[in-house]
Amino acid sequence: MAEYLKLLSAVNSPLSGELVVPGDKSISHRAVMFGAMAKGTTTITGFLAGEDCLSTIACFRKMGVIIEQHETSVSVEGKGIDGLLEPEAVLDVGNSGTTTRLMLGILAGRPFHSVVVGDESIATRPMKRVVDPLQQMGAVIDGRDGGDKTPLSIRGGALDAITYQMPVASAQVKSALMLAGLQARGTTTIKEVQQTRDHTEQMLEQFGVKIEREKLEISIEGGQTLKATNVIVPADISSAAFFLVGACMVEGSQISLQRVGLNPTRAGIINVLKRSGAAIEIEEDLTATGEPYGTIRIKATELKPFVIEGDDIPTLIDEIPVLAVLATQINGTSMIRDAEELKVKETNRIDTVVSELKQLGADIEATEDGMIIRGGTPLTGGVVDSHGDHRIGMAMAIAALVAKGNVSLKNSEAIQVSYPSFFSDLTRLIER
Numbered sequence: 001m002a003e004y005l006k007l008l009s010a011v012n013s014p015l016s017g018e019l020v021v022p023g024d025k026s027i028s029h030r031a032v033m034f035g036a037m038a039k040g041t042t043t044i045t046g047f048l049a050g051e052d053c054l055s056t057i058a059c060f061r062k063m064g065v066i067i068e069q070h071e072t073s074v075s076v077e078g079k080g081i082d083g084l085l086e087p088e089a090v091l092d093v094g095n096s097g098t099t100t101r102l103m104l105g106i107l108a109g110r111p112f113h114s115v116v117v118g119d120e121s122i123a124t125r126p127m128k129r130v131v132d133p134l135q136q137m138g139a140v141i142d143g144r145d146g147g148d149k150t151p152l153s154i155r156g157g158a159l160d161a162i163t164y165q166m167p168v169a170s171a172q173v174k175s176a177l178m179l180a181g182l183q184a185r186g187t188t189t190i191k192e193v194q195q196t197r198d199h200t201e202q203m204l205e206q207f208g209v210k211i212e213r214e215k216l217e218i219s220i221e222g223g224q225t226l227k228a229t230n231v232i233v234p235a236d237i238s239s240a241a242f243f244l245v246g247a248c249m250v251e252g253s254q255i256s257l258q259r260v261g262l263n264p265t266r267a268g269i270i271n272v273l274k275r276s277g278a279a280i281e282i283e284e285d286l287t288a289t290g291e292p293y294g295t296i297r298i299k300a301t302e303l304k305p306f307v308i309e310g311d312d313i314p315t316l317i318d319e320i321p322v323l324a325v326l327a328t329q330i331n332g333t334s335m336i337r338d339a340e341e342l343k344v345k346e347t348n349r350i351d352t353v354v355s356e357l358k359q360l361g362a363d364i365e366a367t368e369d370g371m372i373i374r375g376g377t378p379l380t381g382g383v384v385d386s387h388g389d390h391r392i393g394m395a396m397a398i399a400a401l402v403a404k405g406n407v408s409l410k411n412s413e414a415i416q417v418s419y420p421s422f423f424s425d426l427t428r429l430i431e432r
């Protein structure tokens, strides 16, 4: 894809029609990893063939796991966790924080040496949050910046269970500790500060693992084995979010997105849109197995400004960039608070959202833990940059739908990380 991409703008074309967006990224990663740890053949349907999940496949292949992937269908030949082999080369996680942190939890319990590297963005992201508790369990991990940054070197082995109070709300940290806990002597207990996405808990149970769960506390006994299964991956609500916002903003829009994952720990954007007065209807597919999914129908209507804070944040953390775009089109002041975690994503998403939306004339201000957006004025044309962050690139493409002038997007190729067919899907919704 071109480094610069000229986006559709000054068109205000309504979005219409039906679409199934690609598979959920969080669930796709986990299905490959747990399949690799299980005994037997795990099949995955609806897999997200985006760069991040392909990095996960490549890492596990380097540990000797046979994985066949044809677009959205994957089969993983697991030989049990003891079947993972010492990799002969470094494990390259690319741009993927989920691959890095969850895989560290697995590697921590393996009796071999491995080295984890990623791209420039991964090299800036904090890993101490998983490295510290994994060291407490007995893993030997070192890396740049006192073990906080990649490249990281891991010598795993005999782990002891711990009880751990997490300092941040992070499903990646929680998941890494559960995966290490499965390999530890004793019962590992993890206490969360806020409820985060529970895909790991749900999928481990599907692989036959017993987990004790209370709202903010999880206990997992070491030594349990995973049994291969068939995983159906719902469509990614974080990808659907871009079109939900586009359809809310452009007058005359009406779309229907099918098979979208509706796990309540992930679906906070729906609550925010409802609170704002969106014309949104949800129809859950009651025959669904595994994670809940269904159809979301939405049409454009006038919205009220919103406040997103507290327990909302983990349920919609990756949707905040595009919700900020929406806020620029709502009369009044919208606020996002308690979202410091945005600073440690692929970019500092408080800074990149604010700087790029300002390029298009938005009245938006960064705060210590979020943003203040005074909406209701049209956006202008301009040059924006994804800064190598897929969600920023897609959020800007959606902003371009309502800009009065041409918008060019630099580094648009970042979008391949989570949504390779984003532009063709957007074009389909516009051209119907």
Ligand SMILES: O=C(O)C1=C[C@@H](OP(=O)(O)O)[C@@H](O)[C@H](O)C1
Residues within 6 Å of the ligand: 025, 026, 027, 098, 169, 170, 171, 172, 173, 175, 197, 317, 318, 341
């Ligand atoms: O567990 C996961 O699959 C994810 C958890 C979130 O990160 P944190 O755990 O860092 O909050 C989210 O931002 C990321 O896109 C995917």
Ligand SMILES: C=C(OP(=O)(O)O)C(=O)O
Residues within 6 Å of the ligand: 025, 052, 095, 096, 097, 098, 099, 318, 345, 346, 391, 418
């Ligand atoms: C933060 C994200 O992913 P990861 O942490 O896996 O890089 C994201 O997809 O927005």
